[in-house]
Amino acid sequence: MRTMIRLAVAAGAAAVFAASTGAALGESTADEIAKYREALQDGNPAELWEARGEEMWKAPRGPNKVSFERCDLGLGPGVVKGAYAQLPRYFPDAKRVMDLETRLVWCMVRQQGMSEADALKNTFGDGSAKRSDLEALAAYVASQSQGIRMHVALDEPHVHDMYRLGEKMFYYRGGTHDFSCATCHGDDGKRIRLQDLPNLTKVEGARKAYTTWPAYRVSQGEVRTFQWRLNDCFRQQRFPELAFGSDASIALTAYLAGRANGAEYAGPAIKR
Amino acid sequence: MADPMKIRANLVGDSTEVKVLMSHEMETGQRKDAQGKTIPAWFIQKVKVTHNDKVVLAAQWGPAVSKNPFVSFKFKGGAKGDKVKITWVDNHDDSRTDEATIA
Amino acid sequence: MNTNRRHALKTGSALSLLTLVAAAGWLKPGEAAAADAWNKSAFETHSLDETMKALGGSSPVPSNDIVFFSTPDIAENGAVVPVGITSKVPQTESIAILIEKNPNMLAAVFDIPPGTDPSLTTRIKMAQTSNVYALVKANGKYYVTSKEIKVTLGGCGG
Numbered sequence: 001m002r003t004m005i006r007l008a009v010a011a012g013a014a015a016v017f018a019a020s021t022g023a024a025l026g027e028s029t030a031d032e033i034a035k036y037r038e039a040l041q042d043g044n045p046a047e048l049w050e051a052r053g054e055e056m057w058k059a060p061r062g063p064n065k066v067s068f069e070r071c072d073l074g075l076g077p078g079v080v081k082g083a084y085a086q087l088p089r090y091f092p093d094a095k096r097v098m099d100l101e102t103r104l105v106w107c108m109v110r111q112q113g114m115s116e117a118d119a120l121k122n123t124f125g126d127g128s129a130k131r132s133d134l135e136a137l138a139a140y141v142a143s144q145s146q147g148i149r150m151h152v153a154l155d156e157p158h159v160h161d162m163y164r165l166g167e168k169m170f171y172y173r174g175g176t177h178d179f180s181c182a183t184c185h186g187d188d189g190k191r192i193r194l195q196d197l198p199n200l201t202k203v204e205g206a207r208k209a210y211t212t213w214p215a216y217r218v219s220q221g222e223v224r225t226f227q228w229r230l231n232d233c234f235r236q237q238r239f240p241e242l243a244f245g246s247d248a249s250i251a252l253t254a255y256l257a258g259r260a261n262g263a264e265y266a267g268p269a270i271k272r
Numbered sequence: 273m274a275d276p277m278k279i280r281a282n283l284v285g286d287s288t289e290v291k292v293l294m295s296h297e298m299e300t301g302q303r304k305d306a307q308g309k310t311i312p313a314w315f316i317q318k319v320k321v322t323h324n325d326k327v328v329l330a331a332q333w334g335p336a337v338s339k340n341p342f343v344s345f346k347f348k349g350g351a352k353g354d355k356v357k358i359t360w361v362d363n364h365d366d367s368r369t370d371e372a373t374i375a
Numbered sequence: 376m377n378t379n380r381r382h383a384l385k386t387g388s389a390l391s392l393l394t395l396v397a398a399a400g401w402l403k404p405g406e407a408a409a410a411d412a413w414n415k416s417a418f419e420t421h422s423l424d425e426t427m428k429a430l431g432g433s434s435p436v437p438s439n440d441i442v443f444f445s446t447p448d449i450a451e452n453g454a455v456v457p458v459g460i461t462s463k464v465p466q467t468e469s470i471a472i473l474i475e476k477n478p479n480m481l482a483a484v485f486d487i488p489p490g491t492d493p494s495l496t497t498r499i500k501m502a503q504t505s506n507v508y509a510l511v512k513a514n515g516k517y518y519v520t521s522k523e524i525k526v527t528l529g530g531c532g533g
Contacts, residue, residue: 029449032447032448032449033447033449033451035447035448036447036449036450036451036457037451039445039446039447039457040455040457040498042291042342042344043278043291043292043293043342043344044293045293045295045339045340045342047278047293048275048278048293048295048340051275051276051278052275128297129297193527194451194527195451218451218452218454218455219452219454221339221340221454272451272452287492298500300478300500302478317413318411318413326488326490327488328488328490328491329485329486329487329488329491329495330411330485330486330488331483331484331485331486332413332414332417332418332483332484333482333483333484334418334479334481334482334483335500336474336477336479336481336482336483336499336500336501337482337483337497337498337499337500338454338455338456338497338498338499338500339454339455341497341498342496342497342498343495343496343497344495344496344497345485345491345492345494345495345496346491346492346494347490347491347492348490348491348492349490363413
């Protein structure tokens with residue numbers, strides 16, 4: 001039986017969620033949409049963010065006028081190639097498991113001398129000319145892992161703990177609608193309107209999903225990161241706001257990134 | 273000053289294939305902001321592509337061209353090392369010129 | 376100078392004429408650019424007929440020599456719809472893209488100087504499911520073909 005729930009989205013538009021059992025898209029529709037997605041791959045606007053991010057990476061910034069070339073993403077100071085494919089990871093200097101964005105913010109605060117408030121001033125661009133530095137930096141760093149196989153160090157004890165926590169969170173039902181991540185992403189053949197929902201409980205689905213973020217999100221007109229994706233999922237589940245760079249966000253990221261281990265990183269991608 | 277374009281120009285047989293990604297809002301003038309005010313139109317109106325000072329493509333656009341416009345086309349000729357130059361002008365009379373070397 | 380040409384020059388739809396003339400070397404590049412006024416009236420039309428009038432052309436003839444390529448039947452997001460057009464009509468001078476159900480029909484006009492392939496791809500915005508017209512000017516005459524592209528609103532993820 002199908003249950004239709006009318007939801008009011010923050011922006012005021014009505015969204016309809018159909019929890020369907022096996023009612024996937026018709027083959028020809030799915031094919032055409034695949035063609036649409038294929039046709040967008042060339043000339044991905046994310047390249048503009050990557051170029052901006054690369055400039056930012058190399059420029060002296062903050063009160064200390066230090067560039068990110070001193071920032072260690074896990075492979076040594078300034079080493080960007082392959083960095084995204086091994087994040088999140090444990091950083092002893094911060095005593096924390098960090099994903100890309102939390103590590104960038106850490107470098108902005110500890111090395112470049114910015115206040116945390118300044119570093120977090122514009123985490124997500126709003127689609128206008130006012131853009132987020134973090135999104136550009138993430139696009140650049142992620143692009144340098146293209147083609148490299150994901151290898152999050154799941155056997156490192158801190159990362160392992162985060163992974164287990166993320167796994168628990170994935171199946172945890174809550175919020176006004178009693179949703180968990182698994183509600184949408186725990187089965188084959190689910191969709192919301194014409195958007196196929198990847199089954200993240202299967203390795204295939206988990207790999208395809210994680211390796212295509214960050215992505216230029218056409219409907220947002222911005223490059224969006226995994227922090228953004230999780231934040232937006234929480235919003236849609238009517239959960240409290242997922243704080244940027246929180247342990248909760250890193251736990252879920254560690255879980256989903258870890259489940260993509262072995263898959264070639266394919267981003268930054270382009271999505272609807 | 274507007275953000276630089278990403279231009280790729282590659283020799284394919286006896287032709288040069290040009291792919292350009294421009295950074296521009298391409299605001300239609302139809303959208304309203306959160307306060308209900310119309311966001312003014314802001315979009316590229318003219319585009320010109322030259323190869324060694326010869327115009328190989330010229331275009332006039334309206335705001336229905338997508339944000340962060342992408343165009344790809346081919347012209348006969350061109351040699352490795354030649355320059356392809358692209359200029360756009362928008363309805364604020366802002367303009368941007370970038371060039372790329374044919375690879 | 377005949378009155379048609381004078382009229383064309385006055386309304387600014389002489390863009391094509393002057394650009395081609397410049398490309399052929401009869402005008403210095405600066406002169407063409409100076410006369411290159413954006414054809415405002417053409418971008419404010421709501422029907423094919425109105426657009427043709429603004430472009431200074433007669434009714435286009437349907438043609439199978441104009442082909443869409445890399446143009447999906449369904450666009451997940453109407454804000455970015457990839458469109459590719461190839462014209463096999465001899466002496467193609469320009470290719471224009473019109474979207475029937477947009478607030479204003481004309482999206483773009485590309486002038487194709489001699490030596491440039493009459494084939495290009497770009498991305499357009501579509502307000503809703505609509506016919507998209509590929510309008511070709513060749514040897515002074517106009518030709519057209521159309522394709523329906525369905526526009527959807529995706530769900531929430533991806």
